[in-house]
Amino acid sequence: MHTYRIGDAAALLGVSTDTVRRLVDGGKLTAERDELGRRIIPGPTLAAYAREVHRMERESASSSARNRFSGIVTDVILGDVSAQVEIQAGPFRVVAMVSRESAEELKLEPGVPADAVIKSTNVVVERP
16 A cells, blocks of 8 residues: 655645644544654555535536646736647646637736646546
């Protein structure tokens, strides 16, 4: 079974290490101690927590798309017909091509908040 140290769990959840410590201390996440006495979180426990948090977020959304990255627009390059929009969503950089009309309607410019909502039939899964 794969386990995660507090810092690694925080990075995967997109929260601070202090937040993960509070989740463990509050009983919302179960942690064990490794041979050196450090707190570790079992992979299945972390996955269940992440799934539950995502389920609560998804219940408030009214969309069939399941992949949503909230972030900040960092760049917009307007072309004649299309626009390239770059969003920094936590540690993830998402680049999308949208119509120029859409970019202008949404008033996309660096610094505004935006969500990248992705619905795809082709996803590649890799392990680090």
